[in-house]
Amino acid sequence: MAGVDYLADERNKAEFDVDSMKIVWAGSRHTFEVADRISKLVANDPAFRKDDRPMLARKELFKNTLRKAAYAWKLITELRLSEEEASKLRFFVDEPAYTDLHWGMFVPALKGQCTDEQQSKWLPLAYKMQIIGCYAQTELGHGSNVQGLETTATFDPQTDEFVIHSPTLTSSKCYHTVEVLCTWWPGGLGKVSTHAVVYARLITDGKDHGVHGFIVQLRSMEDHKPLPGITVGDIGMKFGNGAYNTMDNGVLTFDHVRIPRDQMMMRVSQVTREGKYKQSDVPRQLVYGTMVYVRQQIVADASCALSKAVCIATRYSAVRRQFGSQNGGPETQNWSVDSQTLWLVYCFMLVAEFLLLISAHYTKSYTGLIQVIDYKTQQNRLFPLLASAYAFRFVGEWLKWLYTDVTQRLAVNDFSTLPEAHACTAGLKSLTTTATADGIEECRKLCGGHGYLCTSGLPELFAVYVPACTYEGDNIVLLLQVARFLMKTVSQIGSGKQPVGTIAYMGRVEHLLKSRCSVQRAEDWLNPSQVLEAFEARAARMSISCAQNLSKFSNPEEVPNKEKTESDPSLAMPTSEAVQTPEQYYNDNPEPNSLIVDVDLNRMILGFAELSADLVEAAVAHCQLIVVSKFLDKLQQDIPGKGVKQLLQAVCGIYYLSLLHKHQGEFLATSYITPKQAALASDQLRALYSKVRPNAIALVDAFNYTDHFLGSILGCYDGNVYPKLYEAAKKDPLNDTVVPDGYHEYLKPLLKQQLHSAKL
Numbered sequence: 209m210a211g212v213d214y215l216a217d218e219r220n221k222a223e224f225d226v227d228s229m230k231i232v233w234a235g236s237r238h239t240f241e242v243a244d245r246i247s248k249l250v251a252n253d254p255a256f257r258k259d260d261r262p263m264l265a266r267k268e269l270f271k272n273t274l275r276k277a278a279y280a281w282k283l284i285t286e287l288r289l290s291e292e293e294a295s296k297l298r299f300f301v302d303e304p305a306y307t308d309l310h311w312g313m314f315v316p317a318l319k320g321q322c323t324d325e326q327q328s329k330w331l332p333l334a335y336k337m338q339i340i341g342c343y344a345q346t347e348l349g350h351g352s353n354v355q356g357l358e359t360t361a362t363f364d365p366q367t368d369e370f371v372i373h374s375p376t377l378t379s380s381k382c383y384h385t386v387e388v389l390c391t392w393w394p395g396g397l398g399k400v401s402t403h404a405v406v407y408a409r410l411i412t413d414g415k416d417h418g419v420h421g422f423i424v425q426l427r428s429m430e431d432h433k434p435l436p437g438i439t440v441g442d443i444g445m446k447f448g449n450g451a452y453n454t455m456d457n458g459v460l461t462f463d464h465v466r467i468p469r470d471q472m473m474m475r476v477s478q479v480t481r482e483g484k485y486k487q488s489d490v491p492r493q494l495v496y497g498t499m500v501y502v503r504q505q506i507v508a509d510a511s512c513a514l515s516k517a518v519c520i521a522t523r524y525s526a527v528r529r530q531f532g533s534q535n536g537g538p539e540t541q542n543w544s545v546d547s548q549t550l551w552l553v554y555c556f557m558l559v560a561e562f563l564l565l566i567s568a569h570y571t572k573s574y575t576g577l578i579q580v581i582d583y584k585t586q587q588n589r590l591f592p593l594l595a596s597a598y599a600f601r602f603v604g605e606w607l608k609w610l611y612t613d614v615t616q617r618l619a620v621n622d623f624s625t626l627p628e629a630h631a632c633t634a635g636l637k638s639l640t641t642t643a644t645a646d647g648i649e650e651c652r653k654l655c656g657g658h659g660y661l662c663t664s665g666l667p668e669l670f671a672v673y674v675p676a677c678t679y680e681g682d683n684i685v686l687l688l689q690v691a692r693f694l695m696k697t698v699s700q701i702g703s704g705k706q707p708v709g710t711i712a713y714m715g716r717v718e719h720l721l722k723s724r725c726s727v728q729r730a731e732d733w734l735n736p737s738q739v740l741e742a743f744e745a746r747a748a749r750m751s752i753s754c755a756q757n758l759s760k761f762s763n764p765e766e767v768p769n770k771e772k773t774e775s776d777p778s779l780a781m782p783t784s785e786a787v788q789t790p791e792q793y794y795n796d797n798p799e800p801n802s803l804i805v806d807v808d809l810n811r812m813i814l815g816f817a818e819l820s821a822d823l824v825e826a827a828v829a830h831c832q833l834i835v836v837s838k839f840l841d842k843l844q845q846d847i848p849g850k851g852v853k854q855l856l857q858a859v860c861g862i863y864y865l866s867l868l869h870k871h872q873g874e875f876l877a878t879s880y881i882t883p884k885q886a887a888l889a890s891d892q893l894r895a896l897y898s899k900v901r902p903n904a905i906a907l908v909d910a911f912n913y914t915d916h917f918l919g920s921i922l923g924c925y926d927g928n929v930y931p932k933l934y935e936a937a938k939k940d941p942l943n944d945t946v947v948p949d950g951y952h953e954y955l956k957p958l959l960k961q962q963l964h965s966a967k968l
């Protein structure tokens with residue numbers, strides 16, 4: 209029945225002001241109003257329809273994406289949308305497209321790595337989309353290992369040009385030679401981009417100066433054909449239906465392609481007319497501002513993707529009813545019966561459920577069935593994800609501040625916070641994207657069988673989202689970078705150098721090593737300072753323990769792959785900035801060693817490969833501490849709206865207590881908490897689930913997502929799931945005919961035992 213809100217009862221249970229929470233989620237009233245207006249604009253425009261995506265063949269799908277992107281640009285120009293509104297419009301269109309790379313990577317790379325003169329030439333073209341750019345760094349044989357890239361840019365002083373070339377064989381340092389060396393993966397490259405920022409080894413006068421960025425035109429501006437020497441195409445279908453297949457990830461080879469010298473991105477290093485390589489006056493660390501920008505965007509996207517999945521799973525969990533008693537009684541019973549009896553009971557329940565659903569359809573009551581959201585196991589899986597979505601939102605907000613802070617410092621050549629900012633953004637990118645990818649899959653399972661239908665929106669969301677764990681830095685490689693930063697920090701303890709920002713707690717490491725948790729009652733776990741210290745002590749103790757183990761690696765013979773580890777360039781920054789990494793930067797400025805743990809950096813590097821699994825865990829503990837601390841900081845702010853702050857306190861509690869529960873082993877092993885205190889944390893967690901339960905639907909309503917943006921029948925606002933599922937199934941192309949195509953050729957002959965005469 210149109211207009212009925214099947215979740216109205218749930219919405220009435222809310223104990224806080226949802227409209228105020230919407231503002232908190234958006235970040236400000238202004239951001240909320242822009243997002244609300246633009247999301248409705250997109251949702252109400254049939255040109256942005258997306259429910260057919262999983263069923264479209266690749267060519268049709270891709271052409272449709274081109275149409276949407278062009279139509280979106282038309283709207284942007286005709287409605288004279290601001291940059292903020294335009295980016296929101298692309299966001300709510302919700303379809304991976306070449307525009308993501310153009311605006312998200314190509315334009316920031318031009319801004320970050322070009323001189324002012326170069327920017328004034330290229331940026332106006334890019335802003336008007338008179339050129340379309342992509343970001344070409346990854347090669348078939350090298351992704352994480354940026355320093356291993358093999359495309360070359362050789363300066364030709366005769367013509368004042370660079371010759372860009374893809375060698376046909378990788379060097380013999382690989383076990384397997386790759387016969388075709390090419391750029392592989394860049395989004396927007398395959399079929400659309402006219403230009404690319406290409407990373408290649410700069411060679412002048414026979415000398416290799418390492419990897420640098422170049423602006424290379426790929427296609428004719430007249431007929432879109434590849435320019436001479438350029439071979440380019442799409443790399444083929446990717447995971448999932450619809451999903452990331454709207455994107456033309458590409459393959460590219462260069463055969464001695466010539467570009468003018470001024471198309472090397474020369475903000476930090478230059479090649480003169482005579483072919484002399486030199487550093488500019490601009491400090492090379494400046495380009496890291498772009499990296500912080502890109503990563504803060506990825507963290508913001510993580511909270512968005514997770515919140516979509518959680519919104520779907522929460523609404524559906526309130527709609528879905530299963531067997532068991534109401535009002536929190538036992539959901540299942542432990543019967544000891546034979547299989548025949550079980551089967552009879554099962555059949556009876558199916559019939560009963562069917563009858564109840566029929567009667568519910570008319571009476572709107574589901575007496576005797578409970579909403580699956582009331583199962584404690586469902587809450588234990590769902591509510592920590594709901595809490596994570598909020599946690600990632602707030603840490604993403606804080607990263608925006610960090611970006612401004614880093615930019616301001618870089619402007620006055622203050623690089624003191626750069627290593628910390630790099631480690632922090634790398635770690636948060638890794639932590640939030642991993643948790644989000646896992647969380648979306650968990651939400652699919654939380655929706656039972658129907659979660660597996662494309663119409664649930666979850667399979668496509670997962671398929672679109674999961675590569676975020678790989679692009680812009682493989683998540684494990686990033687955590688290893690964080691671990692290096694942690695070990696470096698430990699090595700400096702006692703040197704007089706005070707750790708800053710998110711690593712400041714290491715300055716109190718002696719206290720954190722000695723202190724013990726003082727929680728005595730479950731409610732004590734609601735005390736922010738208790739919680740913060742627990743997470744700090746766990747992170748500090750895990751880092752110190754790793755450093756102590758590393759310091760045992762005094763004998764180089766003990767360490768397998770010593771040579772590789774010492775020079776493993778993939779532990780340097782793998783992504784946006786293919787130039788000197790922050791690690792290289794601070795490794796150039798060594799500090800005296802630690803007084804607390806006898807860590808020698810050289811020996812430390814020897815043990816790094818061997819202990820990398822432990823180091824990754826220490827890095828995760830550090831990153832979780834950052835997210836917890838930023839959530840707690842948020843709660844220190846003035847948060848208006850009836851009950852909003854109280855609810856957020858409960859949500860925050862669920863976030864950190866579920867982490868504490870999940871990583872109980874680490875908290876116990878580092879001896880900061882006792883088993884009794886761990887049990888009290890679990891008690892408190894359960895109490896918070898009960899507090900959040902009546903507010904669950906309102907908490908996901910606060911995301912303010914339109915049904916179009918959610919793209920899910922299970923998550924639709926009115927909760928009227930079953931008729932919509934039924935209608936959607938009817939529309940499947942397989943149901944166009946009652947008797948399927950192929951019946952006469954293949955089914956009938958089989959059924960009639962006439963396969964011998966069938967045309968097979």
Ligand SMILES: Cc1cc2nc3c(=O)[nH]c(=O)nc-3n(C[C@H](O)[C@H](O)[C@H](O)COP(=O)(O)OP(=O)(O)OC[C@H]3O[C@@H](n4cnc5c(N)ncnc54)[C@H](O)[C@@H]3O)c2cc1C
Binds near residue numbers: 352394457679776778
């Ligand atoms: C959908 C998608 C879009 C992309 N878009 C772009 C784009 O626009 N432009 C672009 O240039 N690239 C793009 N990429 C490529 C992407 O950046 C790389 O795939 C990524 O950097 C990972 O590199 P890799 O593929 O070489 O993985 P590998 O580094 O080969 O990883 C394989 C495994 O080895 C592990 N590993 C690697 N190094 C280490 C180490 N030092 N220590 C321990 N473990 C290690 C990894 O954890 C992983 O488990 C895209 C990729 C995808 C999937």
